[in-house]
Amino acid sequence: MxxxxxxxxxxxxxxxxxxxxxxxxxxxxxxxxxxxxxxxxxxxxxxxxxxxxxxxxxxxxxxxxxxxxxxxxxxxxxxxxxxxxxxxxxxxxxxxxxxxxxxxxxxxxxxxxxxxxxxxxxxxxxxxxxxxxxxxxxxxxxxxxxxxxxxxxxxxxxxxxxxxxxxxxxxxxxxxxxxxxxxxxxxxxxEYDVDTQLYRRPPALAQDLGELELPLVHYSFAGNGAFEGSHPQYGFQYITDIFPVLEHWFGPYPFARELYGHAQFTFGGAMEHQTLSSMTTNYQGTMAHELAHQWFGDSVSPGSWRDLWLNEGFATLGELIYWQATEFPDVHDQIFDIYYRRALQAEGTLVLQDTTDVLDMFAHSRVYAKGWMVLRMLRGIVGESVFREILKAYAADPRYQYGTARTEDFAALAETISGQSLGYFFAQWVTEGDGYPFYSARWGKRPNGASWDVEVTLEQTGNARTFQMPIWIEVQTAAGARQFLVFNQLDVETYIFTVQDEPSGIIVDPDRWILRAEDVVVTHMDASPELPSSGKLSLYPVPAIGRITVESTWGQPVAADLVDGLGRTISTRLLPPGKTDWTLNGLAPGLYGIRTAQGVTHTFILSGQ
CATH class of the missing domain: 2.60.40.1730 (tricorn interacting facor f3 domain)
Structure with a gap:
């Protein structure tokens, strides 16, 4: 109006x-x-x-x-x-x-x-x-x-x-x-008891962000002891432990010329009022959530309420980041499990289609839990250091800091900093798609000289759409586990990995980097089926240095792609029967694969030495 x-x-x-x-x-x-x-x-x-x-x-x-x-x-x-x-x-x-x-x-x-x-x-x-x-x-x-x-x-x-x-x-x-x-x-x-503190930025952070002495003011209901707290996980005084963790991830506190603090109220939750969060509880997880909002929600506010996840998903990330950095690792794991399962209950797109129903807007399963999981998945795709760079750049970008941003602004910035095309990711998880993938896997093994080939067929079942995601597959052996990253983009896709010791099992997405159905049915085949042809490929040496030799036992030329760890095609050629050297000059060290026209990907590691 x-x-x-x-x-x-x-x-x-x-x-x-x-x-x-x-x-x-x-x-x-x-x-x-x-x-x-x-x-x-x-x-x-x-x-x-x-x-x-x-x-x-x-x-x-x-x-x-x-x-x-x-x-x-x-x-x-x-x-x-x-x-x-x-x-x-x-x-x-x-x-x-x-x-x-x-x-x-x-x-x-x-x-x-x-x-x-x-x-x-x-x-x-x-x-x-x-x-x-x-x-x-x-x-x-x-x-x-x-x-x-x-x-x-x-x-x-x-x-x-x-x-x-x-x-x-x-x-x-x-x-x-x-x-x-x-x-x-x-x-x-x-009637408040008023307590004050001073947050002094630790020397290690001060080297990057500059020195800071920030006044902290806490308004607690008279006589209830909310500042001191009655348990190691409770007490406004512990905000000085939370600050350096979030500044490490998000950059300098955005209202450093003034102060930060808490004021108790009777709402039953908390609210990230700018520089002074309103709090019912003095629980450290809630304190971390509201402090994270000072960067995401307060300094960078949503350009529209449709983009509410840019507030709540980022603040929920702040909670998990803090708990992971504290002396309470069990708390992190418990909160992770709770929020992960809530995210599976989210309905509708993450970008809100209806902003008239306030309670529905703030459904914890969607803008909080799924919003956090979207950021976790992005973290898994771009890597830890790049993800932190994205967060800090987003918080400090003069187009958005002390202003507003929309989902498309954050997506564009993430693409620019990571150097990756992430349109598929934001479309299926944020702006257009809903739900999550259901995975099942079949695996088998066969000797390959002194090594073992592990063939894994990954299938998406029961989905309204086919999700495109990098996914870790862990191969277990008596000598230990080894993880391989592949890019899954088809309903049925087969991958072949090589390990030195006899494999005993596999785990799909062992660390839950993907929001997916929790139960992944894994079936072991006594003997791997033959490839959909009369031949096979062998790759050596692994890890490769400068080039990879591809040996084909097919009786005719086979079309094949050299792909990176995200399944993106780098080059294509016809492989004749016998041995072919594939030059890898100019490629960064990491996981790559040779993908045949039959949809089978043979992975290998390119070494930097």
Whole structure:
């Protein structure tokens, strides 16, 4: 409903919270720039809130009306492109609870008042007038909150001063000088214990990112000990353990000129309000999730709610990354299992088709768990170091940092940095496809001189589509296991691997790099069937250095492709009967294969020496 041609640049919220009766009195200054000629300004604002008046920048009254779900303000004169629009709205009322909350008057477990906001995705309009869209960020925001004593107020950014106000109130004034989306503007009010810390960036990180001493402020319900915690996995104080892990993966904390902290509320979950996450729990996993949002969700916000997975999938990744780096490895494995199974329950495409049902939008199985698994699969495709480079580049890209991004922006950046074509991946997992693959495998073995050939036929069954994915296959022998990476893109595909010791079994995707049906049926054949021809190929030496010799026992020329570890064709030739040397000059060390026209891939390792 809000004017699409208006670009908000600054909000100044002056709020007074009254408890008896419960009431919110607000004055909001809205400043922005016209991107098209405008004779009126329409803001998102719930009709339950009563507008007392609207003034222009000169203090002159402006006419207004209340179309459904909005506030329409008639400007004193038509604003032309590039003109500044500056109005102040006076209002009051009791906000209606909506979506995940909006603005809530509540009590905590001690029976004391707890007043808070949670505006994601459409709740800001229930308690203050704005252009309530994640794609329109104001350059900065001021929030001033008057509360009856002994309550304390918390909000985004830096607390600049507290002053006594007549009538037994205190006014808390906050300034935040970073771009911010409306849904991230926060109010948290209660009787709080306030604890402070300082995060000093560790020397190893400081060498790459520069030195940092960041103030940390924690607002805990009075007397409940949330800062100290009652268990090694609980306590706001442990945020200093989480920071270096996430900075290692994501780059420098994006709001380093100000601070970070937590404020307790009674929602039952948590919310990544910019610089001050609202928390019900002091559990380290939740703290890691909300801190990760400061990079992904707050600094880089979704250009549309359809791209919500860019928030929640990345923050869930932050949880798993943190647990993997801590002294609680069992926690990581337990959380991994839980989220993996939830991801299998996801319905619909990861990019949301319907953004009207708030509870469906935030289904944990989809935007959280499957969103995380998509990033894990990407990590498996491009490799650990490149994946971390992608995350850091995405967070720091000037096109997106302190702005917004869409799924196609992240996909394009991942392609650029990895040097891989990833269109197939994002189409089947994010933008177009749903579900997941069901794999089954048949395998057999046969001697090959002093070595053993292992033939594996991988089949996708019960799928509405054929998934294209790199997949690890582990061959087990008495001397240990060896893993081979192949690119699977057909319903039925056969691969041949060579190992030194007699194989005893195989495992498909042993480390769950793919979101797939958990049970992979593996069938052992007493003797491998003959290749779909009267001959076979042998490759040597393995590992290869500079070239690979391909020996064919077919009685006629056979078409074959040299492919990389992702199944991409590098070159093609006809292999005559007998031996053929295939030159590998210019190729990077890694896994390659010779794929015949019959669909059988013989893999080999190219050494760099």
């Amino acid at each position: 809000a004017s699409p041609g208006f670009d908000a640049t600054f909000y100044d919220l002056q709020l007074r919270i009254e408890l008896s009766p419960e009431n919110l009195v607000g004055t909001v200054r809205v400043r922005g720039v016209a991107r098209e000629a405008m004779s009126s300004l329409v803001l998102d604002f719930d009709p339950a809130m009563r507008v007392e008046g609207v003034l222009d920048r000169n203090g002159q009254p402006l006419a207004s009306s209340r179309p459904d779900g909005a506030l329409s303000i008639t400007l004193a004169s038509t604003a032309m492109v590039g003109d500044t629009i500056d109005v102040t709205v006076y209002y009051e009322g009791r906000p209606q609870v909506t979506g995940l909350g909006g603005f809530v008057f509540d009590t905590n477990q001690s029976g004391k008042p707890a007043i808070w906001s949670l505006s994601e995705p459409y709740g800001a309009r229930t308690w203050w007038p704005s252009r309530d869209h994640p794609g329109d960020k104001a350059d900065s925001v001021d929030v001033s909150i008057e509360v009856p004593q002994p309550l304390t107020a918390a909000s985004n950014g830096v607390l600049t001063h507290v002053e006594e106000v007549i009538g037994g109130y205190r006014r808390f004034h906050f300034e935040h000088r970073y771009p911010i989306a409306t849904y991230l503007v926060s109010v948290a009010v209660a």
